[in-house]
Amino acid sequence: MQPVISFLGAVVGYFDPVIDNIGLFADAFLHTLEIVVYAAVGSLALGTVVAAFRVSPVSPLRWVGTSWVTVFRNCPLTVVLFFCAFGLPEIGINGAYFWFGVTGLVLYTSAFVSEAVRSGINSVSAGQAEAARAIGLTFRQSMGQVVFPQAFRTVVPPLGSVIIAMIKNSAIVGAFGVGNELFSVHATLVSARGLALIPVLLGVAAGYLIITLTGGALLGVLERKVAIAR
Amino acid sequence: MSTPVLYDNPGPRSRRRIAVASVITGIGLLAAVTLVLVQLYQRGELSEAKWGPLVNPYNPLFAAAWTGLLQALARNVYAAALAMVLSLAVGTMLALTRITSAAWYRWAVVGFIELFRGLPVVIAIFLAYRILPELGVELPRVWYLVIGLTAYNSVVIAEIVRSGVASLPRGQAEAASSIGLTRGQSLRLVQLPQAFRVMLPALISQLVVVFKDTSLGFIILFPEVLSFAGIAIQSLDNPLQLYFVIAVIFITINYLLSRLAVYVERRVSRARPTSPTPAGAAPHTEPQPLAGTSTTGG
Numbered sequence: 001m002q003p004v005i006s007f008l009g010a011v012v013g014y015f016d017p018v019i020d021n022i023g024l025f026a027d028a029f030l031h032t033l034e035i036v037v038y039a040a041v042g043s044l045a046l047g048t049v050v051a052a053f054r055v056s057p058v059s060p061l062r063w064v065g066t067s068w069v070t071v072f073r074n075c076p077l078t079v080v081l082f083f084c085a086f087g088l089p090e091i092g093i094n095g096a097y098f099w100f101g102v103t104g105l106v107l108y109t110s111a112f113v114s115e116a117v118r119s120g121i122n123s124v125s126a127g128q129a130e131a132a133r134a135i136g137l138t139f140r141q142s143m144g145q146v147v148f149p150q151a152f153r154t155v156v157p158p159l160g161s162v163i164i165a166m167i168k169n170s171a172i173v174g175a176f177g178v179g180n181e182l183f184s185v186h187a188t189l190v191s192a193r194g195l196a197l198i199p200v201l202l203g204v205a206a207g208y209l210i211i212t213l214t215g216g217a218l219l220g221v222l223e224r225k226v227a228i229a230r
Numbered sequence: 231m232s233t234p235v236l237y238d239n240p241g242p243r244s245r246r247r248i249a250v251a252s253v254i255t256g257i258g259l260l261a262a263v264t265l266v267l268v269q270l271y272q273r274g275e276l277s278e279a280k281w282g283p284l285v286n287p288y289n290p291l292f293a294a295a296w297t298g299l300l301q302a303l304a305r306n307v308y309a310a311a312l313a314m315v316l317s318l319a320v321g322t323m324l325a326l327t328r329i330t331s332a333a334w335y336r337w338a339v340v341g342f343i344e345l346f347r348g349l350p351v352v353i354a355i356f357l358a359y360r361i362l363p364e365l366g367v368e369l370p371r372v373w374y375l376v377i378g379l380t381a382y383n384s385v386v387i388a389e390i391v392r393s394g395v396a397s398l399p400r401g402q403a404e405a406a407s408s409i410g411l412t413r414g415q416s417l418r419l420v421q422l423p424q425a426f427r428v429m430l431p432a433l434i435s436q437l438v439v440v441f442k443d444t445s446l447g448f449i450i451l452f453p454e455v456l457s458f459a460g461i462a463i464q465s466l467d468n469p470l471q472l473y474f475v476i477a478v479i480f481i482t483i484n485y486l487l488s489r490l491a492v493y494v495e496r497r498v499s500r501a502r503p504t505s506p507t508p509a510g511a512a513p514h515t516e517p518q519p520l521a522g523t524s525t526t527g528g
Contacts, residue, residue: 057240057248060255071477074438074484076445078456079477086469091269112526133238158526165526171350175449183353198361205353212348 017195018203024185029207031181035102035170036211040163042106047113054118065114072111077172080104085176101173109166116162120155121147153226160219167211182207270470280468284475295462302458303479306444309372309454313379313440318433320380321387322422328392330413343385351382352446359450375447375454383440390432394425431495438484438491445480455479 018025053065072080081104088100124147132142174183182204189195240248270276283291328339346354355378362374369377398421406416426433448456455476463469 057237057244058251058255060252060259064259070485071481074442074481074488075477076442076480078445078448079473079480082456082459082469082473083477086473090273090275090470091266129237139237161526168348168350171352172446175352175356175446198364201353201357201360205349205357208350208353209345209348212350213344216344216348 014196015199015203017189017199021185021189021195024188025182025203025207028182028185029210032170032174032207032211035098035105035173035178035181036167038102039105039109039166039170042102043109043113043166044159044163046106046110048117050110050114051117051121054114055121069111069114072108073115075108077104077108077169080108081173081176098178101176101178105166105170105173108169109162112162112165113159116155116158117151119158120151123154124150156226157219157223160215160222164212164215164219167215168208171208275470280471283466283468284471291466295466298458298462299455299475302453302455305372305452306441306447306454309375309379309444309447309452310437310441312372312376313383313444314437316376316380317383317387317436317440320384322391324384324388325391325395326417328388329395329417343388346381346385347389349382351378351443352449354378354381355446355450371450371452372447374450375444375452379440379443382443383436386439387433387436390429390436391422391425394429394432395421397428398424427498430498431491434487434491434494438487441484441487442480 012019050065050068053061054069056062056065081101084100084104084107085097088095088103128150129142129147132146137146170181171183174181177184185204185207186197186200189200190197267276274280278286282289283295286292324339324343328336328343331339355375358378358381359371359374362369362377395417402420402424403416406420407413411419444454445456447454448460451457459469459472459476463472466472
């Protein structure tokens, strides 16, 4: 028994840099959540608008939607972030660095949200909407009562994956030095205070895993709730 | 818009309304673009001094700028190629382990896959960069990037391989075992070769992800294209223009790759005699877009 206890003690002792600074980690964790929540709300809203553009009958809007998706899906997030940091001030948009980070994340993620939403709309078979119109439902009724409820169920799993990917991408925003979030904890503790590197980095990784694995589990529950056999 | 799902084919009045809306949005767009251009012009961002080194071959800095840019870009391509090959190898091994392992230790493989799937790739790269040297593993810097990318992408590819094998008709494995092939032989000779064909579009999409993520190399000071940009803008003083050019390069390459994925997907799904359409399948539902580009962005 004695060696087991001393081994466990050594393991716990190894993570002292994390345990002693658990408050800092908690703050950073909450800050990361803050970025993630802003970016999730923003990219879901913007992505839905872009998806609406892409299925709109107005061709310039379709064109904007398609270019938007092509640009932001194929451009590395890092380049998008550089653009937000250097480019937005040049066209007269100034703000805190935090908001540039969130904006970059929103722009990038919106393209993937848009694709998920669009493929959800496309997955509703044309016969459904035709039947809705045939029995005399108006556009709003057919959207609200027939197309959207079905599209929503299809869209939940891919949208969830997009959001989880976005959470992971928020670490890139952190690496840019938005500050005070999880990724930058290692800079505070290791570079500035000279604490042991590996336990701190593992603590940072654990922080992200808590968010992404919890998110994945929640998504699994949600998927089972909305799943339909078609 | 071949078949508008959401609305009927427009009649004359709707067509008129659509035409008016198109003109108005068109004008709005032009106005917005003009506004941005005017802002850029007023701030001197459209000047020859800023653009010359990138677009004017007679500019004295043109050759140096593009040599540096292309050399750096070649490092991105090199890292992406290495990471993709390694991820493919490790990912296939992981998938096979997961498929063939006994239930009582499969959780270990699944746990490993889930763990690395949940870890941000930038953290994986950073962990490789900071932890491996602490453990006494000194490597050229490109390898830290490659190892980080591989750690993340191999588990994604493992899932692609697993679903590729799972998507094959059950008869394939049954036929293989009925002619006396062992499980390993069946996987190696019958299932994997077919699965790889089905997976090819998804693998190309993953290549897009890997290529985009090589740009994270600048975080570990790997001299890839963004690191080059960081140095070059100190003398050229044109961050906006340089990043614009880099964005165009990335978008072009990745767009072509994703077109290739779509093309391959069409070919693969056309030439697949082994998968009969399930009787009840709705005839016109689109196949779940496995390809295109990565559908999640990470």
